Every structure is written in structure tokens, then in C-alpha cells.
Amino acid sequence: MRWIIWILISILxxxxxxxxxxxxxxxxxxxxxxxxxxxxxxxxxxxxxKAAPPFSLLDLALNTVSLSKLIGAPFILTFWTTWNxxxxxxxxxxxxxxxxxxxxxxxxxxxxxxQDKSVVSQFIKRGGYKIRVLMDENGSITDRYGARNLPVTxxxxxxxxxxxxxxxxxxxxxxxxxxxxxxxxxxxILK
Amino acid sequence: xxxFFLLNNIHFTLELLGALxxxxxxxxxFDAFRIRRDFTTISRGIGFAFLSLWQxxxxxxxxxxxxxxxxxxxxxxGLLFIIINLLEEAPVEKPTFKxxxxxxxxxxxxxxxxxxxxxxxxxxxxxSLVQYFKENKKALIPFWAGFLFLFLGAVFSIFSGPExxxxxxIAGHFFEFAGFFSLGWWVWSYLQARIQESMVxxxxxxxxxxxxxxxxxxxxxxxxxxxxxxxxxLLTNVKVMEFAITRLKEEAxxxxxxxxxxxxxxxxxxxxxxxxxxxxxxxxxxxxKLGFLMAVDKEGYVLIRAHALTQKDDNVAGEYxxxxxxxxxxxxxxxxxxxxxxxIRAAAxxxxxxxxxxxITGGALIAGFxxxxxxxxxxxxxxxxxxxxxxxxxxxxxxxxxxDGRTRNTGIKITDTNIIEQVLKKGEPITIRTVVAARTFxxxxxxxxxxxxxxxxxxxxAKPEKEIVALVDATNRLTFVxxxxxxxxxxxxxxxxxxxxxxEL
Numbered sequence: 001m002r003w004i005i006w007i008l009i010s011i012l013x014x015x016x017x018x019x020x021x022x023x024x025x026x027x028x029x030x031x032x033x034x035x036x037x038x039x040x041x042x043x044x045x046x047x048x049x050k051a052a053p054p055f056s057l058l059d060l061a062l063n064t065v066s067l068s069k070l071i072g073a074p075f076i077l078t079f080w081t082t083w084n085x086x087x088x089x090x091x092x093x094x095x096x097x098x099x100x101x102x103x104x105x106x107x108x109x110x111x112x113x114x115q116d117k118s119v120v121s122q123f124i125k126r127g128g129y130k131i132r133v134l135m136d137e138n139g140s141i142t143d144r145y146g147a148r149n150l151p152v153t154x155x156x157x158x159x160x161x162x163x164x165x166x167x168x169x170x171x172x173x174x175x176x177x178x179x180x181x182x183x184x185x186x187x188x189i190l191k
Numbered sequence: 192x193x194x195f196f197l198l199n200n201i202h203f204t205l206e207l208l209g210a211l212x213x214x215x216x217x218x219x220x221f222d223a224f225r226i227r228r229d230f231t232t233i234s235r236g237i238g239f240a241f242l243s244l245w246q247x248x249x250x251x252x253x254x255x256x257x258x259x260x261x262x263x264x265x266x267x268x269g270l271l272f273i274i275i276n277l278l279e280e281a282p283v284e285k286p287t288f289k290x291x292x293x294x295x296x297x298x299x300x301x302x303x304x305x306x307x308x309x310x311x312x313x314x315x316x317x318x319s320l321v322q323y324f325k326e327n328k329k330a331l332i333p334f335w336a337g338f339l340f341l342f343l344g345a346v347f348s349i350f351s352g353p354e355x356x357x358x359x360x361i362a363g364h365f366f367e368f369a370g371f372f373s374l375g376w377w378v379w380s381y382l383q384a385r386i387q388e389s390m391v392x393x394x395x396x397x398x399x400x401x402x403x404x405x406x407x408x409x410x411x412x413x414x415x416x417x418x419x420x421x422x423x424x425l426l427t428n429v430k431v432m433e434f435a436i437t438r439l440k441e442e443a444x445x446x447x448x449x450x451x452x453x454x455x456x457x458x459x460x461x462x463x464x465x466x467x468x469x470x471x472x473x474x475x476x477x478x479x480k481l482g483f484l485m486a487v488d489k490e491g492y493v494l495i496r497a498h499a500l501t502q503k504d505d506n507v508a509g510e511y512x513x514x515x516x517x518x519x520x521x522x523x524x525x526x527x528x529x530x531x532x533x534x535i536r537a538a539a540x541x542x543x544x545x546x547x548x549x550x551i552t553g554g555a556l557i558a559g560f561x562x563x564x565x566x567x568x569x570x571x572x573x574x575x576x577x578x579x580x581x582x583x584x585x586x587x588x589x590x591x592x593x594x595d596g597r598t599r600n601t602g603i604k605i606t607d608t609n610i611i612e613q614v615l616k617k618g619e620p621i622t623i624r625t626v627v628a629a630r631t632f633x634x635x636x637x638x639x640x641x642x643x644x645x646x647x648x649x650x651x652x653a654k655p656e657k658e659i660v661a662l663v664d665a666t667n668r669l670t671f672v673x674x675x676x677x678x679x680x681x682x683x684x685x686x687x688x689x690x691x692x693x694x695e696l
Contacts, residue, residue, distance in 0.1 A: 118500055
């Protein structure tokens with residue numbers, strides 16, 4: 001009888017371990033790469049759960065895009081540069097995500113930091129990328145957001161609150177998981 | 192068919208045989224439980240049933256994330272139950288162990304899980320050997336021999352991985368086969384005494400055995416065809432890329448010739464009117480949809496880069512295309528450059544009349560397309576093909592992301608001497624199985640020639656071998672399940688007739 005109890009306890013512990021891994025998407029085991037995505041708890045929390053700093057910038061077509069116009073629907077804001085290979089990989093990932101998920105419930109906005117418009121424009125055209133690019137040529141918005149180790153992605157809900165921050169390149173799977181958070185905190189979108 | 196795919200198929204069949212052997216032992220135990228209803232009897236059945244489930248997961252190569260962790264859970268629980276069963280069956284002298292069996296956390300991955308499995312097999316072998324010496328039952332010989340072979344197979348598994356398929360892998364699978372065969376022999380020795388009662392087990396096992404053999408044969412034939420088709424497609428893909436690049440070279444040359452002949456550019460260069468030159472080049476860069484466009488003076492110093500206005504004053508006279516243009520000749524080639532890196536570069540001289548009405552080469556226009564990741568991404572959007580570009584033996588651009596889904600392997604060098612010899616030295620295409628950054632690919636390579644007829648680099652189209660293996664495994668799963676169902680259905684009438692005849696006898 002004693003044996004049965006011990007066996008049952010062992011099976012329960014093992015099953016709980018497997019279930020935990022399944023629920024967390026095996027995120028208890030992290031792959032160490034050169035581009036690391038931190039969880040929200042390890043980011044300096046100055047911007048988390050607070051309103052996104054305002055901005056008003058031109059895109060490559062010289063249209064003015066301001067934060068106030070973006071609020072009302074969830075979106076992600078990725079800071080990047082063309083000279084950073086990791087950041088250009090992020091652009092590729094975001095562009096492919098945009099083309100594969102036309103019906104997604106959040107917008108993808110990228111913000112180029114401190115580069116000449118001609119350089120950025122050429123890069124976007126050569127790659128045939130369709131994502132939206134805002135130009136922060138003097139770097140003031142980059143400073144305001146505290147985006148230092150590019151690429152950095154801010155997940156902002158429909159109320160303009162920053163719900164998550166990812167430093168480094170995020171892959172498609174992580175993008176889907178993290179964006180679910182900003183969609184779930186934007187109930188007007190789900191109606 | 193390549194050795195890799197043949198061994199993969201043998202692995203599939205062998206693991207299924209193991210699943211059948213374990214299933215047969217579990218069946219016997221459950222059968223015995225109908226009469227002797229105690230934990231000792233059922234524990235053996237549960238243990239071998241879990242091992243059978245593990246073998247099926249392992250056979251179908253369902254090794255990713257949840258299935259991998261789930262499979263190893265079944266593996267270790269199964270071994271645990273068998274150990275408990277053997278301890279329960281020999282209650283007089285339970286062996287005492289100073290060390291306890293520790294199941295490592297899954298985060299320590301396969302290496303430690305395989306060590307635990309090997310230790311469990313060794314323990315089962317020792318316990319069953321002790322039982323054999325106590326009870327002096329000859330029927331137990333194939334049982335402990337089977338677990339001895341499985342222990343040896345598990346030891347080899349610790350040091351070999353699914354992608355290695357080397358001597359250790361072969362040795363490990365050889366011992367596994369010996370272990371499954373021995374266990375199967377042990378089951379058969381029981382069945383011989385009780386053929387009538389065990390007829391269902393015999394028919395089911397035979398049906399599944401035949402299904403495994405049929406699956407092996409058909410998938411071997413199929414895989415040979417898939418591999419040959421993949422190789423042909425890869426070579427075609429890389430030739431399509433070469434065609435695209437050749438067209439771009441022609442386009443760059445035609446456009447730079449056209450722009451260099453424009454009077455407004457000649458005038459701006461002749462008068463050193465840099466604002467006008469900047470405005471013109473920026474406009475033409477946009478209108479002509481070029482990757483880059485720049486003007487250099489007669490010494491080769493960069494006056495304007497329309498694609499990067501702040502980068503100028505460096506000297507490009509040492510580059511082949513620029514050098515030709517400064518000597519009055521148009522040229523197009525693929526070569527590296529400090530500014531635009533590895534790129535398609537077309538150059539044309541800009542001529543104008545000097546004060547003495549002599550036509551001189553006052554400078555040059557250089558236009559083209561950088562062969563970088565953005566370029567590769569664009570080609571992929573147009574053609575749908577995964578491609579890579581090499582400057583000599585160094586990867587400079589690729590559309591292939593690493594398994595992490597975030598990074599590309601740009602900057603790494605090809606170390607396969609077959610590729611370097613055939614493509615970069617002899618200038619001939621090659622399709623080959625190769626390892627890049629610890630991943631195995633089936634890849635086609637084509638040389639890129641520069642204007643001197645030298646081989647400046649390579650184009651490559653590749654498919655990760657894992658994708659082909661995934662196709663093979665999916666085919667095996669479908670074939671086995673279909674054939675097994677058919678065999679079981681078709682063998683049902685034969686079973687009933689045999690049972691009827693044997694009961695009448």
C-alpha cells in the first residue's frame with residue numbers, strides 16, 4: 001500500500017512538471033543566444049504600465065504620424081537602425097509577420113533612430129519591406145523612450161499604456177505571445 | 192538513396208519493433224493480472240506499456256518540446272515501474288543501494304535523461320539476473336539478456352545524437368535490436384506454452400510486424416525519389432537566382448550608361464556644382480529604382496553618394512568597375528567595396544569638353560545593387576526561394592533564419608572543401624549534403640564570376656535536412672497507420688477461423 005502511494009505521488013509530480021512546461025510554452029528553459037528577450041520583470045520599469053511618451057514624426061512618405069492618432073488600437077513600436085544586423089533581422093521578421101497575418105488585431109510601427117532618410121528609404125526599397133517606418137533623425141524620441149540596445153520593441157495597448165518591452169530580436173512566436181497581452185487589455189478591439 | 196535517409200528508416204523500423212516487443216510483454220502481464228490481481232503483476236504491465244508508448248514516440252521522431260518531454264516521462268516512469276516490479280518479486284532479499292535513482296530535471300535535456308535511462312536498464316538487468324540465480328529459471332535468460340543489450344544501447348545513445356548517424360549511433364541501434372529481439376524471444380517462449388489463449392496477441396503482433404516491414408520498404412523507395420527531386424529543384428532554384436542577378440547586372444549597366452550620357456549630369460560634374468549633382472543623383476536613384484548611385488571625380492574620390500549623403504570623400508579607383516570607367520570604358524561586375532560591401536557594380540565614364548574643346552573623362556557614375564540581406568529578402572519576395580550569397584567562401588547574405596527564428600549566419604565561412612574545390616576553383620555547380628553552423632542541409636551552389644573571369648563568390652539554395660526528415664517521418668506515420676489498420680482488419684477473419692479450428696481440435 002505504501003508503494004502505491006509513493007508511486008502515485010511520483011507520477012503526480014512528473015505530470016505537474018510536464019503540464020507546467022506545456023502551459024509556459026517551455027519558457028522555463030531559455031535558449032541563450034546573442035539576442036536575448038527579457039521578461040517584463042527584468043526591464044528597468046520606468047516605462048512599464050505607464051503611458052507611452054508622445055511623439056509626432058514623419059514617415060518615409062512624409063506623412064505626419066503622432067501617438068495620439070495611434071491610440072485607440074493596440075500597436076507595437078520597434079526602434080531600429082540599418083547598421084545594426086540584429087535590428088535589420090527584426091525588420092525582416094516584422095515584415096514577414098505583417099504579410100502573413102493581415103487580419104492581426106494590432107499595428108506594427110517601426111521607428112528608425114538617428115539615420116538619414118535617404119539611407120533608410122533605400123534600405124526599405126531594396127528589401128521590398130512594407131512595414132511603416134517613422135524617422136527620428138535627431139534621436140530625441142529614442143532618448144525619451146530610453147531605447148538603448150537596439151532593436152527594442154514596446155507593446156502598447158489601445159489606451160496608450162506600455163504593457164511589455166522586449167530588448168533584442170523577437171521571433172514570430174514571441175511576437176504572437178506578447179501581442180496577445182496588449183490585445184487582451186484592449187477590450188474594445190475584441191468586441 | 193543517401194545513407195542518412197536509409198539509417199533514418201532503419202531507426203523507424205527498429206524502434207517500432209521495440210514497441211511491439213514491449214507491447215507483447217505488457218500484454219502478457221495484463222493477461223496474468225486477470226488471474227493474479229495484485230500490484231506486483233500489474234506494475235510490470237504498466238511499466239512495459241509506458242515503454243511501448245515511448246518507443247512509438249521515438250520511432251515517429253516526435254522529439255519537439257511537449258512530445259519530447261512527454262516521451263521521456265513515459266520512458267522513465269516505465270523503467271521505474273519495472274524496477275519496482277522486480278523489487279516486489281524478490282522480497283526475500285531486496286538489494287540495497289547506497290545511491291538513489293535521481294530523475295534529472297528536464298531542463299538538463301537529453302544527455303542526462305539518457306544517463307538515467309541507461310542506469311535504469313542496468314538496474315533492471317541486475318535485478319533480473321539476481322532473480323534468475325535465485326529461481327534458476329532458464330526462461331529468464333532472454334529477459335535479463337534483453338535488458339543487458341538495452342543498457343549497452345542506451346550507453347551509446349548518451350554519446351550519439353539524432354543527427355550524427357555515426358558508428359556510435361549504429362552500435363547503439365545494433366544493441367537495441369539485440370535487446371528487442373531477446374525480449375521478443377522471451378515473450379515467444381511463454382506463448383508457445385499457451386498458443387490458444389494468446390492467439391489474439393500473436394495475430395496483432397504479426398499484423399503490426401508486417402506493417403512495419405511494408406512501411407520500411409515503401410518509404411525507402413519514396414525517400415529515394417524525394418531526395419532526387421529535392422536535389423533537382425535546388426539546382427533549378429539557384430539557376431533562377433543566377434538569372435535574376437544577371438538581369439540586374441544588365442539593368443545596372445544600361446541605367447548607368449544612360450545617366451552618364453545626360454547633359455545635366457555632365458554639366459554639374461564639369462562645373463563642380465555639388466548641390467545640383469546631389470539633387471540630380473537623388474532624383475535618379477529614386478526614379479531608376481537603383482540600389483545605390485554615386486559620382487566620383489577623375490581621381491576616383493567619391494563626390495556624392497545619393498543613397499548615403501553623409502558618406503563621401505573615400506577613393507574607389509582601386510575597384511575594378513570604377514577603374515575601368517575612369518579609363519573611359521563602361522563595365523559591370525560583382526565585387527566587394529568599402530562603401531556598399533559585396534555588390535553588383537556598374538560604372539560609366541562621365542565625359543565633357545574642357546576649355547580646349549577636348550573631350551575628357553571628368554569622372555564616373557557608379558550604380559548597382561548591394562548583395563546584402565535586404566537584397567536576398569527582395570529576391571525571396573519575388574521568387575519565393577530561400578537563398579544565400581557568398582563572397583568567396585564567406586556568407587554575406589541569406590534569407591535563412593536560424594532555428595531561434597531571430598538570427599542569420601552571415602559572416603561564417605564554408606569549410607566543406609568539396610564545395611570550395613568544385614565551385615570556387617573549378618567554377619562548376621554542385622549539389623551536396625553539407626553542415627553549416629551545426630545544421631545539416633541539402634544545398635546547391637553556383638559560382639559568381641567577376642569581370643576578370645575569377646570566381647568572386649557563390650549563390651546557394653538550400654533545404655534543411657530536418658525538413659526532408661520531417662516529410663519522411665510524416666510519410667512513415669501515415670503509411671504505418673494505414674497498413675496496420677488494413678492488416679488488422681484483414682487478419683480478423685483468419686484469426687476467427689484459426690481460433691475455431693484450434694478449439695475443435
